[in-house]
Amino acid sequence: MEDKGVSPRIPAATYRLQFNGSFRFGDAGDIVAYLNDLGITDIYASPYLKAKKGSTHGYDIVDHNSLNPEVGTEEEYVEYVAELQKYGMGQILDIVPNHMYIESSENTLWMDVLENGPSSVYAHFFDIDWAPVKKELRNKVLLPVLGDQYGRVLDNGELRLSFDEGSFCLHYYDHRFPVVPKTYNTLLEHGIEALEECLTGEHPDLVELLSIITALNHLPPYTEMSPEKVAERHREKEIIKKRLLKLYGNSTAIKEHIDENVRIFNGVRGEPRTFDLLDELLDMQVYRLSYWRVAMEEINYRRFFDINHLAAIRMEDPEVFRETHRLIMKLIRRRRITGLRVDHPDGLYDPSEYFHRLQLSCYSQLRSGRGGDAEDDVPLASSPEMEPAVVVLYNDLFSPDSDRKLPFYIVGEKILIKGERIPEEWPIFSTTGYVFLNSLNGIFVETRSARAFDNIYKKFTGLNLNYQDVVYEKKKLIMEVAMSSEVNTLGHYLNRMSEKDRHTRDFTLNSLTHAILEVIAYFPVYRTYINSYDVMDRDRQYVESAVSKAKRDNPAISGSIFDFLKDVLLMRLPENIEEADKEEWLDFVMRFQQITGPVMAKGLEDTAFYVYNRLISLNEVGGAPDRFGTSIETFHGQNIERMKSWPHALIASSTHDTKRSEDVRARINVLSEMPDEWRRHLALWRRLNRKKRLLVDGQFVPDRNEEYLFYQTLVGAWPIGEMDEAGLEGFRERIRSYMLKAIREAKVNTSWVNPNTVYEDAIMVFADSVLSSGPGNQFLREFAPFQRKISHFGMFNSLSQTLLKITCPGVPDFYQGTEIWDLSLVDPDNRRPVDYGMRAEMLRRLKDREAQTSGHDLSRELTLNKETGEIKLYVTYKTLGYRRMNREIFEEGDYVPLETGGGAADHICAFARRLGDREVIVVVPRFLIRLVFEDGRLPLGPEVWEDSAVIVPFAVEGQAYRNIFTSETVKVQLKNGALCLPAPEVFANLPVALLGKVD
Numbered sequence: 001m002e003d004k005g006v007s008p009r010i011p012a013a014t015y016r017l018q019f020n021g022s023f024r025f026g027d028a029g030d031i032v033a034y035l036n037d038l039g040i041t042d043i044y045a046s047p048y049l050k051a052k053k054g055s056t057h058g059y060d061i062v063d064h065n066s067l068n069p070e071v072g073t074e075e076e077y078v079e080y081v082a083e084l085q086k087y088g089m090g091q092i093l094d095i096v097p098n099h100m101y102i103e104s105s106e107n108t109l110w111m112d113v114l115e116n117g118p119s120s121v122y123a124h125f126f127d128i129d130w131a132p133v134k135k136e137l138r139n140k141v142l143l144p145v146l147g148d149q150y151g152r153v154l155d156n157g158e159l160r161l162s163f164d165e166g167s168f169c170l171h172y173y174d175h176r177f178p179v180v181p182k183t184y185n186t187l188l189e190h191g192i193e194a195l196e197e198c199l200t201g202e203h204p205d206l207v208e209l210l211s212i213i214t215a216l217n218h219l220p221p222y223t224e225m226s227p228e229k230v231a232e233r234h235r236e237k238e239i240i241k242k243r244l245l246k247l248y249g250n251s252t253a254i255k256e257h258i259d260e261n262v263r264i265f266n267g268v269r270g271e272p273r274t275f276d277l278l279d280e281l282l283d284m285q286v287y288r289l290s291y292w293r294v295a296m297e298e299i300n301y302r303r304f305f306d307i308n309h310l311a312a313i314r315m316e317d318p319e320v321f322r323e324t325h326r327l328i329m330k331l332i333r334r335r336r337i338t339g340l341r342v343d344h345p346d347g348l349y350d351p352s353e354y355f356h357r358l359q360l361s362c363y364s365q366l367r368s369g370r371g372g373d374a375e376d377d378v379p380l381a382s383s384p385e386m387e388p389a390v391v392v393l394y395n396d397l398f399s400p401d402s403d404r405k406l407p408f409y410i411v412g413e414k415i416l417i418k419g420e421r422i423p424e425e426w427p428i429f430s431t432t433g434y435v436f437l438n439s440l441n442g443i444f445v446e447t448r449s450a451r452a453f454d455n456i457y458k459k460f461t462g463l464n465l466n467y468q469d470v471v472y473e474k475k476k477l478i479m480e481v482a483m484s485s486e487v488n489t490l491g492h493y494l495n496r497m498s499e500k501d502r503h504t505r506d507f508t509l510n511s512l513t514h515a516i517l518e519v520i521a522y523f524p525v526y527r528t529y530i531n532s533y534d535v536m537d538r539d540r541q542y543v544e545s546a547v548s549k550a551k552r553d554n555p556a557i558s559g560s561i562f563d564f565l566k567d568v569l570l571m572r573l574p575e576n577i578e579e580a581d582k583e584e585w586l587d588f589v590m591r592f593q594q595i596t597g598p599v600m601a602k603g604l605e606d607t608a609f610y611v612y613n614r615l616i617s618l619n620e621v622g623g624a625p626d627r628f629g630t631s632i633e634t635f636h637g638q639n640i641e642r643m644k645s646w647p648h649a650l651i652a653s654s655t656h657d658t659k660r661s662e663d664v665r666a667r668i669n670v671l672s673e674m675p676d677e678w679r680r681h682l683a684l685w686r687r688l689n690r691k692k693r694l695l696v697d698g699q700f701v702p703d704r705n706e707e708y709l710f711y712q713t714l715v716g717a718w719p720i721g722e723m724d725e726a727g728l729e730g731f732r733e734r735i736r737s738y739m740l741k742a743i744r745e746a747k748v749n750t751s752w753v754n755p756n757t758v759y760e761d762a763i764m765v766f767a768d769s770v771l772s773s774g775p776g777n778q779f780l781r782e783f784a785p786f787q788r789k790i791s792h793f794g795m796f797n798s799l800s801q802t803l804l805k806i807t808c809p810g811v812p813d814f815y816q817g818t819e820i821w822d823l824s825l826v827d828p829d830n831r832r833p834v835d836y837g838m839r840a841e842m843l844r845r846l847k848d849r850e851a852q853t854s855g856h857d858l859s860r861e862l863t864l865n866k867e868t869g870e871i872k873l874y875v876t877y878k879t880l881g882y883r884r885m886n887r888e889i890f891e892e893g894d895y896v897p898l899e900t901g902g903g904a905a906d907h908i909c910a911f912a913r914r915l916g917d918r919e920v921i922v923v924v925p926r927f928l929i930r931l932v933f934e935d936g937r938l939p940l941g942p943e944v945w946e947d948s949a950v951i952v953p954f955a956v957e958g959q960a961y962r963n964i965f966t967s968e969t970v971k972v973q974l975k976n977g978a979l980c981l982p983a984p985e986v987f988a989n990l991p992v993a994l995l996g997k998v999d
Contacts, residue, residue: 002718005526006367006556008339008407008429010648010811010891011041011092011339012041012811012880012890013038013041013811013814013883014041014092014650014812016044016046016172016815017045017046018046018056019046019047019058019068020055020069021070022056023338023833024070025072025077025079026072026080028043028080029076029080029860031836031840032089033083034836034840035643036087037843037847037875037878037879038819038843038876038880039090039877039883040814040880041088041884042091042092042338043084043089043091043780044088044091044092044094045092046094047095047577048071049063049065049067049068049328050064050067050068050106051070051101052103052104053070053104055070056828057445058094058096059096059994060706061101063108064323064326065326065809066327077336081110085140085335088268091336091337092337092338092411093340094339094340094341094601095342095343097321097324097342097344098304098315098343098344099303099313100311101815102309106175109122109125109126112127113141113286114177114285114755115181115237115285115297116286117139117140117141117180117222118139118222118223119222119224120222120230120231121230121231122319125313125320125323125635127314128266128301128808129300129489132298133492134298138457139286140285140300141288141301142287142288142299142306143289143290144293144294144295145175145277145292146291149294150289150290153172153291154275154278154279154282155269155275158590159278159289160172161187161262161265161266162262163248165245165889166241166242166245167179168187168995169908170282170285172289177285180284180285181219181237182217183281184216185213185217186217186263186280187258187262188213188258188270190261191257191260191261191264192257194251194257195254199253204481205251209247212243212244212247215239215241219236219237220232234258257863262748264277265277265278265281275819281955291957296482296483297484297902298485302594304344304347304598305601306602308484312347312594314349315348316350316354318382318383320768321354321361322380322383324359325380329378330341330365330377332362333366333369339408339409339410340358341410341411341413342354342355342410342411342412343415345412346527346597347594347703348594351426351529352531353531356427357380357382357405359394359408359427360381360390362407362410363394366407404429405487406428409427409429409496410427412432414431414526415430415434415527415621415622416434417526417900418621420525421538423529429648429649430642430648430649431649431650433649433651434620434621434622434623436642436649436651436808437548437620437621437655438618438623439630440801440804441618442627442630442634443632443909444669444926445617446629450628452675452676453614453615453672454614456675456679457708459702460686460704460707461705461707465611465614465737467612467721468597468607468624468626472522472606474608474611474747475599475602475603477603477747478599478607479520479521479795480517481518481753482602483595483599483602485597486595486598487513487516487517487520490591490595491509491510491516492509492513494512494513494516494565494568495507495513497584497585503979504564509811511558511561512561512565514554515557515561518553519550520546520570520596520599521599522549522552522775523542523596523599524545525542526600527593527594527596528543528569529644530569530589532586533573534622535570536870544570544664550562564873568585568588568589571585571589573585575748588726588914599731605845607745609625609707609745610709610742610745611746613709615628615669616660616670616709616712616713616716617665621655621657621658621659628672630895632896632909639809639895639911640809640897642809643895646810647809647810647891648811648891649810649811650810651811652812652815653805654814655815656815656827658826659826660717661815661818662798663794663795664717664802664825665716666713666794666797666798667790667791667793668712668716668794669794670793671715671878673793673929684782685711685779688778689766692765692766692770693707694761694762694765694766694771696758701762702766704740705748706739706742709739710767710770713735713739713742715790716823717731717733717734717825718731718737718787720791720823721867731771732767736767736768738825738826739764740760743759743760744760778860793928797926798937799871799872799875799924799991800909800925800926801908802875803875803922803924803992804922806876807879807920812845812880815830817835819839819876820869821872822837839873842868842870843873843877847901855963855966856967856968857989859874859965859989859990860989860990862874862990863991864938871990875965886918886996889915889918889919893915894912895913896911896914897910898910898912898921898951898952899950900983901947901948901949901951901975901978902945902949902983903946904944904945904946906927907928907948908948910922912952919993919997921952921993922960922995923992924992924993925987925991938991939991940989940990941984941987942987944984945982945986947975948983949973949975949980949983950981950983951978951980952972952979953981955972955979956979957972957973957974958972959972959998960972960997961995961996962996963986963997964994964996965992966988968989970982970985970986970993981995
């Protein structure tokens, strides 16, 4: 069976744009022509569905079915898409299926839940435990939004009632909470005797008010779950509100009665007893307000990681899927979106099921939208209205048993640990590129310096850190502090299961909860993907590994408890277990899997990566800082595997989530080539800045580990060129912000939850003092020459990375602004505005010079003046253009690693891409300090490369290859019995080479 009308658009190169109020649809439309000239084929857009007001990133969605008005109107969106289509460009949209932002009244789904509790028509959208362990929270939602203890906030008059548009609401600064309609009577009946004296018993306004009170009393309670009662409550409460609003507007007496009661309930600051009425009213609500710092153990809604204002949604529910994907599917049907990037699929209950449902829905839209702008809604996956034939056709064409033809380009943000593979049953085109990013970065780290850096780090900091121990401890910290409620909930679920079997009922709640915590702390991957009673070998191995380590290192806990937990996680069901109990076991496993990922992310990426600072260029999302670099053989092997299994995966070098930009990492990697010099400079800087450290509570600030991080950060992020005082102050501000985030993330001397402001202020003082422009600052005089040297070699590392990214198997992705030097740190630093006008003008000038100058002269000039960033732009533009004209060889061609020879063989990475008789050879340098350090030469020509060469075993002697950058021709020579391309000719005028076979 065949459906030739539906096929995915595969991008050749993507460019990530961060949409927000400062960069709108119109701004994106203005740069489409420039990006097309650069060689980009598809925009990779950050989320632009309606987010909270002022969002800078778009992940805090409040409405999945509206465009973000701060980003632009629908008309502006259509114009932007039309500009893309004018150039034949596509658009991949980053979507957020896992969670919603809940601290905004614009999230009408969440507001309905807060007004109606379990009886809300949207209650099943959110993952809320309505029967938590704490009985006071039964049928309530704990909201940790207060800035102080509840009692103090109430007595200070910070909680205020209002009557708006027929509804009573509670306000806490920018927060707005609906009042449960049935409790309106508490406000309406207060002091009603005085109103009855004012209005006669037969007065129509009083009669109407009493009728409204009666109607409110007859509303079904918010614990009612039957569909009929839920519908009745939803319908009648809105009718009552309209009646109350009309009465309020028509009757002066009723208006005064309501306004006066609102005033009374709001109390008088300084008179605590006057807030008793409001306290009693709040106790009747669906929600319980609490101090944000002390509610971590009792939160009863699942969150995105440990972020209280992002509540998880139950995407496993078909109705939730349909409701949250209506607009996305409409845009796909109209061909305004040509691909999707799925944020955090590991947080979903069943990622595999979600991806299949997503692909099927996309397939349905594409089939129905062949004729152009189809207006009618098309049923999504799991809709009763979906045509059965469509499901059958999808299953025939795109099932795992087929040849994996997929209808739509979808990638998932999945972080893989060493040796881990993306689940093959996922119907996607792979991940967003972190495996490649870390492998690429690693080949520019000198692995032979690992022991030297161990000694440097230990001596400077006085710490003897074992990376795996750090990860274990930080994951435990996250579970004990930030995500304790999730772990406690799992513990109670497991305890309830254990009580049903006489062989396990003696296990205590505390021991079961502790066993869960220990197993998660030792979990080797972000999560497993068990979704049935049949457990795959890959998942079994991960569970057994974690349980074995936890059992070994916790001899005080009975081993039988760990064995029970392992049996549950591996679905080793007891004999004669009831069907309901089987489902309970599976549900526990699915929920357990939803927690291990956030714990890993928070414990690893957001804590351990700020503690283990041996070489911080290795501390990257998806990375392993304990592995000091990547071998060339491993790099080539991973590329071959990607070409075989996931040829259209995104491959990146910088993203919106990276801890440092590619250019910052490229600089810091240079340190691995010069451990002795790095050691000497650290000792000098430590001595020069000793008096700038302040004493806080008997401790010098910063501590040695933070100071070590600080110096690496300066080396990596220092701006290119001379800075005036304003420029230096701008950089100081960036470093202050970065160091504040870094030390809070580390959670050693301060944290986000409990900031130590005195300690933090001391860090800021130290940074300002070290970066002072005063004439007495000897540090900057000593630092500047060393940093310039690092910057010099870091630029060559970055050029090599850029060329490798564009030519390796996969779809190269560019983060906004990184087509020239970009020295950004972690967000929000990497979301600073990008000067596209400057970049477009730079590209225009480059093209003009290219037309007027020989390729080798231009290349030599760009190399000599590399600080401008034009050389990176040139390599990017030329390579992307060549790739776009020769897509087949990069998307379908073989990846062939090439050996190197000569004295500088270890300093070259080379491979070929071959398809039929077409060939492209890529050659880049690395570890240049040992080659050109002595007299500061550029890494060009025979003086540097001498007898080094790239061996081309499949070529014939005399075969010519044209350098795409320089237009020079290099011929294959026979040397020492090997066919090769001489490195001095390959790197004659530019320190990277893209060589196309000359027919």
